[in-house]
Amino acid sequence: MTRYAVMGDPIAQSKSPQIHSQFANLTKQNVAYEKLRVEAHEFPARVNAFFNGGGGGLNVTVPHKEDAFALADTASPRAALAKAANTLGMDVAGKLWADNTDGIGLVRDLENNNHCTIKDKNILILGAGGAARGAMAELIHRQPASLTIMNRTTSRAEALRDDFTGEFPIGVRELNQPNTVLFDLVINATSMGLQNQTLELSSELFAAKFTAYDMMYGATDTAFMLWAKSIKADLVLDGLGMLVEQAAESFALWRGVRPHTKDVILKLRNEL
Secondary structure: OEEEEEEEEEOOOOOHHHHHHHHHHHHOOOEEEEEEEEEEHHHHHHHHHHHHHHEEEEEEEEHHHHHHHHHHOOOOOEEEEEEEEEEEEEOOOOOEEEEEEOOOOOHHHHHHHOOOOOOOOOEEEOOHHHHHHHHHHHHHHHHOOOEEEOOOHHHHHHHHHHHHOOOOOEEEEEEOOOOOOEEEEEEOOOHHHHHOOOOOOOOHHHHEEEEEEOOOOOOOOHHHHHEEEEOOOOOEEEHHHHHHHHHHHHHHHHHHHOOOOOHHHHHHHHHO
């Protein structure tokens, strides 16, 4: 049996063990998966100890994603773009590799699970942290018409934009500053929902039928989702599907088989 785990701090809330256990059952893979609370100062040593002890792979969550990227010997193009990693593995030469599956998880949930088109759409991302960075690394490959960042601290949004120079033209707007086009899709990549807060945006920023996506999720609608419904968004989604889809990508990288996600998402939804 091969060991896998997720490292983070805090970690008690993580649903990764349930998700990967279901993936293992669906694909008949002999794996064990656990969650490990790891403080920032001990992260490099704990990662090395895990793989030296025969561990097969790690998922990484806050606050370690940037450290995971820095620790790896090699990185996928999407992890390099994001400058952060949520998936670690060891190759046959004993080299630590890093990947970032957050963006592909988001895109697959939008496109495959919710039939939401990204190509040629005007997209607004709220936030300029690691979650936004991971999303953008994949969104740009879906050829949106435009991609714009809004963040309370404009300088952080500008720094994120500059990191993608040469990859895709990205706009930065101050909160509620009018845009030359109306947004078809708004993605909340902030952690404000954890404090039951949201960025109150003007309805005049959005197309008549727009989609609102919150990377957060819960048993009830998040504050962002409630706001989106209050201004009559056409489709309002949370991040539970993204959570499962990014996990499926990690599982496929480690095991070479991609699990089906529909029933796993439904089961998790029913357990919230």
